[in-house]
Amino acid sequence: MGSSPEITDTWYARPGSEQDVVVSTAVELHRNLANFPFPERLDDSDGARVMSIVFDAFNRLEDSERYQTVAANLLDSNAFRIMRERNILPSDEYRNAGIILRSDGKVSCTVNCGDHVRIASFFSGMDFDRPLVITGKLDSDIQHFVQFAASYDFGYLTSSIADCGSGMRLSFSAHLPSLCMLGRIRSLSEEVAAAGFSMSAEYASGGAGILSGRNFDGAALGGYYRISSTNCISGTEFDQVASIIALCKKVIDAERAAREECRRTVPSSVQNYMYRAASIARSSVFVTLREAIEITGGVKWALDMGFLSGINETDLHSLLYRIQEGHLRYVLDNGKFKFEDDVSGSEDKKIERLRALILQEAFENLQIQHDSAR
DSSP states (O other): OOSSOOOSOOGGGSOOTTTTTEEEEEEEEEEOBTTSOOGGGOOHHHHHHHHHHHHHHHHTSTTGGGEEEEEGGGSOHHHHHHHHHTTSSSOTTOTTOEEEEETTSSOEEEEEESEEEEEEEEEESSOOHHHHHHHHHHHHHHTTTOOBOEETTTEEOOSSGGGOBSOEEEEEEEEOHHHHHTTOHHHHHHHHHHTTEEEEESSOBOOSHHHHSSOOTTOBGGGEEEEEEOOSOSSOHHHHHHHHHHHHHHHHHHHHHHHHHHHHHOHHHHHHHHHHHHHHHHHOSOOOHHHHHHHHHHHHHHHHHTSEESOOHHHHHHHHHHTSHHHHHHHHHHSOOOOOHHHHTOHHHHHHHHHHHHHHHHTTTOEEOHHHHO
16 A cells, blocks of 8 residues: 555545444454564664564455555655544554555554554444454464463453453444433433543534533533543453443434434524534535534434434544544645635635535535424
């Protein structure tokens, strides 16, 4: 793989279950090679050796032709940004990491990102079964060629004590605008913490103000949150999976109940949010990323309330990636666009202009369901 990543096949463009609340699920396996220090202790020579060993293991798999390997420092700046936007690289600090992508987009692996090996699989909607199978099989296949550090007492050894044991991190992204509107995010966060999980804003904090005219306590941008396991050592792998599935179902029930309550008690506030989201998207010449996420969340909420039609959950999920800066720069670099004279001279303006056009195209068939919106 060269200076730009292959981005034609995307997991988030596929439909998923319970997607009115659960946007996506993720499974990560953290592993380390035996007889090597953890990545933060590696010198350049050992870091390169670890990367070579892991890349070689993938090249020896029966389906090796499905995988692409690349050192992150060989990516151009925008390709690196896309890897961040797609959660393949966990942060900007891992410039010397290795990246392994499978052609179907269902699984990826990073090398020397906190741990020597981090296998990750994302699926749309509520679906832990398939990413567990995919990551588990790849983990087993790789171990035919490398030895991972483990002990009888502590399980897999990782750079963070919290990840020892199964080495398995589980999470899901949820859209919770109704709970935001009713001011119940803080109490839900406390329940999530009591169950042994963490809850944080998926994109940024400080949501709702753009469209509603007021801020809600604890609101995240667009109403999107990520709920994640906090340790891998408590209970068996089966116990850990069962716990997050139970919590996921509880969050789904809470948001759906809150949605019905919003429909009964604050329908005008919901309609205001919906009308503003659609109007801003349709009429704006420039749209910032924060605005686009908030607009997408507002349209999704109206769709789930039955107030809007003309778009589906999968398209809205894909839109959250299509409006990101890295993707837009990729589109600009690989397409031919004619912008207004006062826009064409500024890269930032072209990005915001293209984002506005993408939103307008995505929402061109939106229709208000007047009977539901009364």
